[in-house]
Amino acid sequence: MIMVDGVSAFCDDLQVDPGDVVMLVISWHMKAATMSEFSKQEFSNGLQSIGVDSLDKLKSLLPYLRAELKDEHKFREIYNFAFSWAKEKGQKSLALDTALGMWQLLFAERVWPLVDPWCQFLQAKHNKAISKDTWVQLLDFSRTIVPSLSNYDAEGAWPYLIDEFVEYLRDIGVVHPC
Amino acid sequence: MNPAKKKNFKIEPFKHKVEMDPKYAEKTWKILEDAIHEIYNHNASGLSFEELYRNAYNMVLHKYGEKLYSGVVQTMTQHLREIAKIIEGAQGGLFLEELDVKWREHNKSLQMIRDILMYMDRTFVNNFNKTPVHELGLNLWRDHIVRSPQIRDRLLNTLLDLVRRERTGEVINRGLMRNITKMLVELGTNVYQEDFERPFLDAASDFYRLESQQLIETSDCPDYLRKAEKRLNEEIERVAHYLDSKSEPKITQVVEREVIGNRMRLLVEMENSGLISMLIDDKYDDLGRMYNLFRRISTGLQTMRELMTAHLRETGRQLVMDPERLKDPVEFVQRLLDEKDKYDRIIQQSFHNDKMFQNALNSSFEYFINLNIRSPEFISLFVDDKLRKGLKGASEEDVELVLDKVMMLFRYLQEKDVFEKYYKQHLAKRLLSGRTVSDDAERSLIVKLKTECGYQFTSKLEGMFTDMKTSRDTMQGFNATGAGAEGNEGPTLTVQVLTTGSWPTQSGARCNMPTEILAMCDKFKMYYLSTHTGRRLTWQTNMGTADLKATFGDGNKHELNVSTYQMCILCLFNQADRLSYREIEQATDIPAPDLKRSLQSLACVKGKNVLRKEPMSKDISEDDTFVFNDKFSSKFYKVKISTVVAQKESEPEKQETRQKVEEDRKPQIEAAIVRIMKSRRLLDHNNIISEVTKQLQARFMPNPAVIKKRIESLIEREFLERDRMDRKLYRYLA
Numbered sequence: 001m002i003m004v005d006g007v008s009a010f011c012d013d014l015q016v017d018p019g020d021v022v023m024l025v026i027s028w029h030m031k032a033a034t035m036s037e038f039s040k041q042e043f044s045n046g047l048q049s050i051g052v053d054s055l056d057k058l059k060s061l062l063p064y065l066r067a068e069l070k071d072e073h074k075f076r077e078i079y080n081f082a083f084s085w086a087k088e089k090g091q092k093s094l095a096l097d098t099a100l101g102m103w104q105l106l107f108a109e110r111v112w113p114l115v116d117p118w119c120q121f122l123q124a125k126h127n128k129a130i131s132k133d134t135w136v137q138l139l140d141f142s143r144t145i146v147p148s149l150s151n152y153d154a155e156g157a158w159p160y161l162i163d164e165f166v167e168y169l170r171d172i173g174v175v176h177p178c
Numbered sequence: 179m180n181p182a183k184k185k186n187f188k189i190e191p192f193k194h195k196v197e198m199d200p201k202y203a204e205k206t207w208k209i210l211e212d213a214i215h216e217i218y219n220h221n222a223s224g225l226s227f228e229e230l231y232r233n234a235y236n237m238v239l240h241k242y243g244e245k246l247y248s249g250v251v252q253t254m255t256q257h258l259r260e261i262a263k264i265i266e267g268a269q270g271g272l273f274l275e276e277l278d279v280k281w282r283e284h285n286k287s288l289q290m291i292r293d294i295l296m297y298m299d300r301t302f303v304n305n306f307n308k309t310p311v312h313e314l315g316l317n318l319w320r321d322h323i324v325r326s327p328q329i330r331d332r333l334l335n336t337l338l339d340l341v342r343r344e345r346t347g348e349v350i351n352r353g354l355m356r357n358i359t360k361m362l363v364e365l366g367t368n369v370y371q372e373d374f375e376r377p378f379l380d381a382a383s384d385f386y387r388l389e390s391q392q393l394i395e396t397s398d399c400p401d402y403l404r405k406a407e408k409r410l411n412e413e414i415e416r417v418a419h420y421l422d423s424k425s426e427p428k429i430t431q432v433v434e435r436e437v438i439g440n441r442m443r444l445l446v447e448m449e450n451s452g453l454i455s456m457l458i459d460d461k462y463d464d465l466g467r468m469y470n471l472f473r474r475i476s477t478g479l480q481t482m483r484e485l486m487t488a489h490l491r492e493t494g495r496q497l498v499m500d501p502e503r504l505k506d507p508v509e510f511v512q513r514l515l516d517e518k519d520k521y522d523r524i525i526q527q528s529f530h531n532d533k534m535f536q537n538a539l540n541s542s543f544e545y546f547i548n549l550n551i552r553s554p555e556f557i558s559l560f561v562d563d564k565l566r567k568g569l570k571g572a573s574e575e576d577v578e579l580v581l582d583k584v585m586m587l588f589r590y591l592q593e594k595d596v597f598e599k600y601y602k603q604h605l606a607k608r609l610l611s612g613r614t615v616s617d618d619a620e621r622s623l624i625v626k627l628k629t630e631c632g633y634q635f636t637s638k639l640e641g642m643f644t645d646m647k648t649s650r651d652t653m654q655g656f657n658a659t660g661a662g663a664e665g666n667e668g669p670t671l672t673v674q675v676l677t678t679g680s681w682p683t684q685s686g687a688r689c690n691m692p693t694e695i696l697a698m699c700d701k702f703k704m705y706y707l708s709t710h711t712g713r714r715l716t717w718q719t720n721m722g723t724a725d726l727k728a729t730f731g732d733g734n735k736h737e738l739n740v741s742t743y744q745m746c747i748l749c750l751f752n753q754a755d756r757l758s759y760r761e762i763e764q765a766t767d768i769p770a771p772d773l774k775r776s777l778q779s780l781a782c783v784k785g786k787n788v789l790r791k792e793p794m795s796k797d798i799s800e801d802d803t804f805v806f807n808d809k810f811s812s813k814f815y816k817v818k819i820s821t822v823v824a825q826k827e828s829e830p831e832k833q834e835t836r837q838k839v840e841e842d843r844k845p846q847i848e849a850a851i852v853r854i855m856k857s858r859r860l861l862d863h864n865n866i867i868s869e870v871t872k873q874l875q876a877r878f879m880p881n882p883a884v885i886k887k888r889i890e891s892l893i894e895r896e897f898l899e900r901d902r903m904d905r906k907l908y909r910y911l912a
Contacts, residue, residue, distance in 0.1 A: 092894060133893045133900065140905060157863035157906040160887045 002038040013055055016062065021105050025065045028081045035086050069109040076139060079106055083135045093129035096122060103138075112142040114169075121168045126161065134159045203242045206233045207249055213294070214250070217287045218257045227293065235297045243302030250295065254315065258284075258322040266328045274336055277329075278357050281319070288315035320365045324373065333358075337374060338381050344416070345385065356420035363422050375425055379432050382413075386436035394441055398451035400464040406437045406471055430474075439475045446485050453482060454489050457524065465528035479534070487538045490521070494546030498553065507552075507826050508568075511560035515583050518543065544590045552832070554597035557587055559826060561623065562604040570615045577619045585626050592879045596839050598635060603682045605639060609646050610674060610721055631876065641680030649674040656705050671698040675706065675715070683838075687720035689742070689768045692749040719743065720772060728788065731808035738788060739818045743768050743776045748788070756805045759798070774798040779819055785812060786819045847880055847888045855898060855910040863889075863906045 002010065011018045030046025032038055038046075050065075052058045068074045086102050087094040094102075100119050107115040118138075122130075137159050145152050152158075152166055213230050216222060237246045261280050268276040292299065292311040299310050309317065323329060337358065340350045362370040386409070393402055410433050417426040438445075445468075446453040456464050472478030497503060497517070503510050521539050529535050547553050561584055569577050591597055608614045621643070628636040653672060691699070703715055722742035726749075729735050740748065746766045750757060757765075763773060777798050781791040790805045791798075827835065850873045855861060861869075866889065867882050874880050889908065892898045901907035 131890065131894050133890055137900075137905065155864060157886075159890055160883065163883070163886075 001040070002043060004036045007036050007038065014059055014062070019105070021069065021109060022062055022066050024082060024085075024105070025068055025078060027085055028078045029065075032085060034089055075106075075110055079139050080136055082106065083132055091129070093131050094135065095129055096127065099130040099135070107142070113147045114142070117169060117172075118165060121165050125164065125168060131159075134161050137162065203237060203240065203245060206237050207242075207245060209233050210237075210246070210294070211249060211253055214253045214257075214291060217290050220283075222287075222290055230294045231296070234295050238298045238302050243298060243306070246295070246298060247302065247308060250291070250311070251314070251318070254291075254318050255322060258318055262323050262326050262329060265323065266326075266332075273332065274351075274354055274358060277323075277333070278354055278361075280323075281357070281361050284315070284319055288312060291315070316365055320369060324362070324365060324369070330373070334373065334377055338378060341378065341416070342381070342385065345412070352420050359421055370422060375422075375428070378421075378425075379428055382429060382432050383436055386433055387440075390437045390441055394444055399445050399448045399453075400451060400456070400461065400467075402441075402445060403464065403467045403471060406433075407467060409433055409437060410471075434471075434474045438471050438478065442472065442475065442478060442481050446481055453485050457486065457489065457521075460520065460524065462524065462527045465524060469529050469532075479532070483535060483538045486535070487542050490539065490542035491545055493517075494542060495549055498546055498550040504550075504552070507556035507559040508563045510556050511587070514543075514547070514587060518583075518586070540590070544592075547587070547590045548592045551593070551596075551836075554591055554593050555600045555827065555832075555835075557584065557591070558597055558600035558604050560584065561601070562608065565615055565619055565623075566608060566613050567615065569619060574618075577616065578622065581619065581623050581626060584623070585630065588627075589630065592875075593839075594631065594635075595842065595877045596836075599682070599835060599839055599842075602639065602642075605642060606682050606721075609642060611723060638680045641677055645676050645680065646674060652706065655709075656702060659705060669694055669698055671695075671702060673702050673706075676718070684718060684720060687718055687769075689719045689746050689766050691717075691719070691742075691746055695745075695749075719746075730788075730810050734811060735815070736810075736812060737816045739816065740780075741776060741819075743772055744780055744819060747773075747776060747780065751789075751806045756803055759800050759802045759804070762804065763800075777802075777804065780804075783819075786817060788817075788819070843878060843880065843884070844888060846874060846877070847885055848892060850874055851885070851888060851892060852897060852910075855908065859910050860901070861908060862904075863908070866908065 008018060011020075011023065016022060026046070027035070027038075029050050030038060030042040032042050032046070047053065047058065050061065052061055069078065082102050083094055086098050100122065103115060103119065141158060141162055149166060149169065154163070210230060210233055213225055216225060234246060237243065261284070265273065265276050265280060288311075292315070295311050302308070303310050308314075324333065337355070340355060344350045359370070359374065362374050389409075390406075393405060397405065410430065413429045413433055414426060417423065417429060421429075453465075453468065455461075456468070468482065469479070472482055494517070497513060498510075503513065518539075525531060525535050525539065550556075564580055564584075569580060572580075588594070588597065605620070608620075614620055624636050624639050624643075627639075652675060656673070699717060706715060707713065719742045724740050724742055724745035726738045726740060726745060727735065728738050728748075738748070743766070746768065747762055750762060750765055759777070762777070763770070766773070768776070777789070777791075779786065781787055781789040781804060782796055782798075788807055788810050790807045792803045792805065847870060850870045851866065854866060854869045854873070863886075867885055870885050871880055871882075889898065893900065893908075896911055898908045899911055901909060
């Protein structure tokens with residue numbers, strides 16, 4: 001098992017910050033179970049799957065890996081993967097702070113204009129862990145609903161938290177009420 | 179003839195034709211023509227029917243039918259022209275009379291002529307498709323008299339004028355009118371309709387439009403309705419007397435339209451006399467009249483219903499939201515019942531128990547009763563009041579009546595589970611304080627609730643009754659062991675053992691009881707647990723009562739009925755005459771809000787102040803001191819101080835109850851969702867919401883947002899999942 005220190009060293013070798021989003025992409029390829037941990041199998045299988053057998057090859061592949069985030073499908077898979085990867089072992093939900101961090105990271109790659117109000121809202125009004133359903137549905141929300149919320153459908157079976165977010169946005173005047 | 183064969187005789191007709199001499203035809207016709215003249219001149223008596231018939235017969239037989247027929251036409255026409263002149267010349271009122279007379283004479287003449295020409299009618303007329311004589315006579319009358327330019331308009335105007343005058347109160351010759359209209363009908367339905375009926379209806383329309391316009395500006399609603407009814411009946415009577423019966427529905431429709439239909443809004447909405455004031459003042463007759471009249475218009479009853487509903491909803495809304503009314507829950511509910519009674523009576527007496535009005539009443543009540551979220555609590559308090567004292571001494575019938583009325587209100591509630599919670603609380607207090615007027619009445623209401631809501635609703639309530647009975651048996655057993663009786667020295671203990679699930683949950687109550695009491699309690703506990711192993715008993719000190727014998731100054735003895743808390747407090751004064759609040763608090767360990775309430779009842783209520791408070795203020799403060807009131811006096815030997823009766827909840831208590839209700843609803847909603855998804859397997863969001871609502875609405879109206887939260891909770895616990903393609907679809911995970 002490669003634990004936190006090992007991961008740190010690995011990042012140094014790659015000359016990549018541990019918080020760099022490309023680490024997430026690599027972890028995804030490795031199908032890593034948890035953040036900051038790689039089993040031997042995950043590590044070797046993962047590198048094999050991207051056709052890499054040396055550190056240099058991996059270094060040169062980094063731009064490609066980063067670019068994978070631009071692909072709609074891959075981004076979705078990586079995003080969904082991020083939930084189970086980032087949460088504590090044995091927990092069902094993702095701790096709020098971690099979730100906020102992940103969102104900031106991910107939405108830096110594919111911009112969502114409402115990411116900041118969303119994070120503010122969660123800190124002000126929710127203050128609890130994020131469920132998987134909410135995590136997954138949020139991506140849909142960010143992709144399909146325009147920032148002015150004009151195509152938001154109250155009957156759209158969005159998770160309750162997202163309904164509250166919409167109300168929050170209307171209350172603080174960011175968007176006009178329907 | 180051949181003798182060998184028998185033959186039938188045959189008579190051969192003449193083989194030569196017998197021709198009629200044309201001069202003979204002319205002569206024959208002349209005879210007939212003269213006869214017609216005589217008939218019209220009322221000289222028929224000298225004529226021979228047989229001869230004339232034969233003459234006509236001969237003419238037709240000898241193929242002179244055409245000459246005969248056209249001759250008849252010409253002769254009759256000539257006569258009718260003369261008759262027309264006579265009628266035209268009639269002055270004033272004699273016009274109609276002359277017409278009537280001449281018509282009757284014409285009919286007589288026509289009959290005679292027809293009889294004479296009967297052979298022609300049967301043969302020539304048929305063969306050559308000519309109009310039969312009788313009909314011919316009518317047509318000629320129609321064309322040359324009734325529709326003659328000089329007569330036609332005059333006739334119509336005369337008739338219409340007479341009708342108009344009769345409408346304004348004059349007496350007219352109805353018999354004459356009847357004869358004339360009958361004449362028109364006989365001349366043909368289209369004659370009656372075109373020459374009379376249609377203009378008659380138009381004139382009526384104008385007349386009533388004008389009259390109703392004037393009336394509506396000068397009369398109030400009941401007055402107007404009375405006049406409308408009168409006019410309607412008048413027209414019906416008019417038709418019966420001198421018009422064709424087919425005109426009845428047409429004229430009534432005109433009156434209905436002009437007098438009622440076009441004025442409906444104005445009438446019902448009339449200030450101070452319209453529908454609303456009639457409802458307020460219980461004007462049964464006027465309301466009944468309005469109903470009967472408006473019923474004739476297609477949207478009439480609907481108009482009434484809509485206004486009644488709006489009014490009911492508004493008064494109901496004011497009733498339930500009025501802060502003054504909310505101070506007394508029993509009064510509040512009584513007002514609701516009174517309002518329902520009032521409208522029930524109106525619908526019964528004035529609206530013929532019309533079902534649609536009943537429905538409007540029910541939907542209005544359902545609407546405004548649920549506007550006030552305290553309605554369930556108040557209805558329970560009303561029931562509590564009745565079962566504690568209101569129905570004391572009442573007959574079984576009266577009890578049933580009141581309980582049925584309560585059930586009726588209960589049915590309107592959307593939050594029946596809230597009612598259940600309060601009802602349970604209040605029932606518990608009634609049972610434990612022994613203050614129920616009649617066990618039968620209690621049981622009767624539970625049966626009604628069970629019938630309405632099912633076994634589930636009442637199973638716990640019945641559990642409470644069972645506990646009471648079981649406790650009585652337990653007490654018997656306990657006392658029989660001799661452990662209960664400590665002679666006259668010690669306290670006598672009566673225990674009710676409550677099964678935790680059935681009774682309303684109480685927050686843990688604690689207090690330090692006096693030693694003598696504790697001893698008795700422990701004795702009971704030992705007895706009970708010896709026969710019921712594996713159970714746990716917890717004393718509910720906030721629900722008990724005690725009777726204390728107290729001696730005051732001058733040997734004044736009184737028996738005080740107090741709560742358990744108050745007993746603990748008072749027993750402290752057996753050891754001390756004055757105690758501070760904090761000392762009492764420490765010694766009894768009673769929670770502060772309950773302690774303050776108990777002390778308030780003991781020290782601040784006139785006539786019940788067995789303790790004196792220093793300083794003498796109304797509220798309890800933690801710096802107060804309490805002194806045994808040596809000078810306490812009361813008219814009664816037994817003094818009731820405890821406050822364990824059901825009351826309207828304070829704001830924080832209300833919040834707490836509501837929270838409990840909301841918590842209770844969550845598992846019910848989840849159970850419903852799981853039930854539905856288990857059978858449907860795959861279902862979309864909106865359908866789940868409506869199915870869940872349908873399943874639960876007998877108890878309460880679930881909030882769609884709450885349902886959504888429960889769905890998400892079930893998703894997280896992996897009972898359900900969203901469909902990968904469609905966010906709105908949910909799948910049941912086995």
